[in-house]
Structures are given as structure tokens and as C-alpha cells.
Amino acid sequence: MDALTSLGNHNELLTKRDSKRSLWSGVGVAAIGLVTLFVIAIILFLIGTIILRGAPSVNLGFLSQPPLENMTAGGIWPQIRGTLLLIGGTFLIALPIGILGGIFLAEYAGSSRLIGLVRGLITSLAGTPSIIYALFGLAVFVLILKLNISVIAGWLTLATMALPVIVLSTEQALKAVPNSQIEAGYALGMTRWQVMSKVALPQAMPGIITGIILASGRAAGEAPPIIITAGIYFRTEKEMGFLELIRGATESLPLHITEGLR
Amino acid sequence: MNHSQGASINPAVNTTDEVIVSAKGLRVYYGDKEALKGIDFSITKLGVTALIGPSGCGKSTFLRTLNRMNDRIPGFRVTGNLIIEGENPYAKGVDLLELRRKVGMVFQKPNPFPKSIYENIAVGPRAHYGIRGSKLDQVVEEALNAAALWDEVKDDYKRKSGLSLSGGQQQRLCIARMLAVNPDIVLMDEPCSALDPISTGRIEELIVSLSQTKTVVIVTHNLQQAERVSSHTAFFMFGELVEAAPTEELFANPQRDATRDYVSGRFG
């Protein structure tokens, strides 16, 4: 009774403390709001500039024709084609290996020290600058394997670069699948592989796709490995067969833009 | 009908004397921790056996040892004797998939797959029996019927996601999914603890009707539930089996002090 009464007497203090709290929380909300506005403004500015200044130049002809007049006019079709060719082949190589690697790490590898070391190495590979991959590709694929500067050498180099990102995101996405789902699969008498492929993988797909998008941004956009292992400013041949196309170097967007800026 | 008020549904209908699960000196370890300290326990075919006891006493461990669900836990070890339907599930060369087909399991929290109701049920029979097409449709429908879910979902079970069902319906879907692989033994680990009283009542009715043709082993925190649905009850404490008896006997006339204290609600 006494205790309750004395609590009641603290009402004034409580009100004071609450008003202080709500002041701080107001400041916090305002700060978050400001930062958010700032970020949105930057994004709008970027998108706005690109659309306003770029839109007049982009039309079907620009996208479907080769450059003309010493690259100062015409279109960028060969560069687009080259970039798509590079990404396509890269993912044909990197996706199956990367996803299987992620499945292995998540479910089969266990937690030995060797695996810990491997996981650490993959993580650091995922953060390794692209110029290192470029030099690696030059040394191994272009020179030692004698693939020359070619689309094939570019595929292998870019696949090497995309692989760690795909492996890690697959592993993490698989590990994030709730244990209750995994147990449901095993309790139904599914094999380990069935649990992986029918239960875990479908649920991990959004996470894996995020990893693939990150990796493809890296593979398509990083200039050094493309320039060093696959790139050419422009090819003179007009018509080529597929084999010829991939044995030789290719035009690509990063190289085109880099050269264009000179 | 409110089953949480303690009305007995229909216990002890259909039990036999034939032993289907037999444990002798069964010990389970998680690393250094001994979770089951030498269990001697037999479960007879058909009917419902309830496992009761305070949290952490090893009820789930015992249940999950039966279908080897603990195998995936690092440090899990089992010693002693265990025979299920005449075979030691931990013997070399045991077909794990066959064991889990014979011994189905329902978990505490309903865990349907994020797929259609149909697909949830179809995965098991497809994997085990390789059936497809209209035969599979038939199996799915039968499983939904057996789990008393058919009438509620028959209009859109091929399209509707299992996750869009209510909690009680999800748990019945999980039961249907398990029934579709046609197990002989059904393990349930507190299957109603996440459900409201009405859904609980439905599941309890289902348990009793399943026990006509299958051996049901259920872990429950709810003593009234054990009284309502089970024919036999086993009381666990600190990793040991304190007492096992026909349910009425165990509740009316417990032989051990610890059992008496627990069933009279003095601890737990």
C-alpha cells in the first residue's frame, strides 16, 4: 500500500522522463527521415540525368547498328551483343558449379577445419578486386592455356570471378531455410538429395537469385577482366560463325565506354 | 464441443498385446550430456501411447530416436537395444527411408511446405511409390479424407497454398502428408501445443480414429489430453522412465511418488 502510494507520487518524475524520451525519439525519426530523403534525392538525380540526357540518343537504330565514323556515330549493337555473349557463357559455366558448390558447403561439407579454411578462402575471393582476376585470367587462360584474348578466355575468367559470389549466396540461402522444413522432408523419408532439391532449393531460390544478380553485375560490369582477357575495341569481320566468334576477342560495353572516354 | 473441458473421447478402444516398439537400456547422448538414461519401455501395437513429463526430461528425444530424426544433431549417440517392428533401426545397413516410411512424424509447429495443398501431400507418395496421375490424385484425396480436411479444401486444394490454411488446418495437412506414405507408427510431438481449443479437439478426434489402424505415440504437456486420447501413458523425468501403465491406472493410482506429484499438478 505504502509502496503504491509512493509510486503514485512519482508521477511528475515519470511525465518528465517520458517527455524527454519522446523528444529524443522525435529527433531520431526526423534524422532518419532526412537521411532517407537525401538518398532518394540522389537516386532521383541519377535516374533523372540519365533519362533526360540519354533518352534523345537512344533509339532502335542506336541499339541495333554498329558504330560508325570512327566510333563517334552509329550504334552500339556489337558491344551489346558481345556483353550478352560474355555474360551468357559465363553463367552457363558458373551457375551449375556455383550452385552445386553452395549445396555442398551447406549440406554435405560438415564443419571440419579444412572446410572452415575453404569457406574463408571463398569469402575472400568474393571480395577480391577484379583486376586480380584479370591478371589471373591473363596468366592462366590467355597465356598458359593458350586461349589467346578471346571470348572463351573471358568466359573462364569471368566465371572464376562470379563463382565465389554464387557459392556463398547459395550456401547462405540454403542455411536460412527453416530447420522445421528440412525436418519435414526427412520425416517423410526423403533422401538427402530430395530434401535439398525439392524442399531447400526452391525456398532458397530468392536468395540464390539475388546472388546471381550480384554476380552478373560484377561479371558484366567489371572492365579490367573483360578488357584484358576478352576485349577488343572493334572487330573488322562482318559475318562470323559461332566458333569463330568465341575463339576471337569481342567488343563489349565496358571496353567501349572506357575507350570512348579517352 | 469443447474438448479442453476434459470429456473423454474414446480411449483404450483398440489396443493389442503385440509389442511393436521395444527399448531396453536405451541411452541417448548429446555430446557429453546423457539425455536418456537407460530406458526400458515397450509400446504395443495400435492405440495411443502418451509420453508425459516435465520439460527437458527427454520425451522428444525418445520420440525422435525412434525414427532417427536425431541423426542430424552433432554429438548425438545412442546405445542399448531398440527394436521396431522386429528390426533394430540403428543396425548397419538399415534403409533409413524405409524406416521413415514406416514411422511417420508430426511436429509441434505445423510445417507445411510453401506449395499447394495437393503438392504437400503428393511429394511423399511420389518419392516412395513413384505413383503419378490419377492414382496419385486418389491417394491425395484419401489422405485429406483421413485427416478430416477434405471437406474444407476440396474446392481448391490443387491451387491453394498449404500456408494459407489456419493453424489447425495446417496441422491436419501435415497429418495428411504423413498418412499419404502410409506409416504403421505415427509419432506426434506436442501436435496441439500451437493450436486453439477447437482445433485441438479436432486433432484429438483424429488421433483417436487413427489409432484404430496405426500405433500412435504422442508427447503432450497437457495431462487432460493424455487422459482423453491415450490408452497407455508413460511418465518421464530427468531422462528416465519413471512409470508406464494403462492411462486410467496411471492417473487414478500412480505407483511412484514422483508420478503422483506430477499428475496431481504439483509440479511440471
Ligand SMILES: Nc1ncnc2c1ncn2[C@@H]1O[C@H](COP(=O)(O)OP(=O)(O)O)[C@@H](O)[C@H]1O
Ligand atoms: N540438439 C540438442 N543438443 C543438445 N542437447 C539437447 C538437444 N536437444 C535436447 N537436448 C537436451 O536433452 C534433454 C532432453 O530434451 P528433450 O528431449 O527435448 O526434452 P522434452 O521433449 O521432454 O522437453 C534436455 O536436457 C535438452 O537440453
Ligand SMILES: [Mg+2]
Ligand atoms: Mg519436447
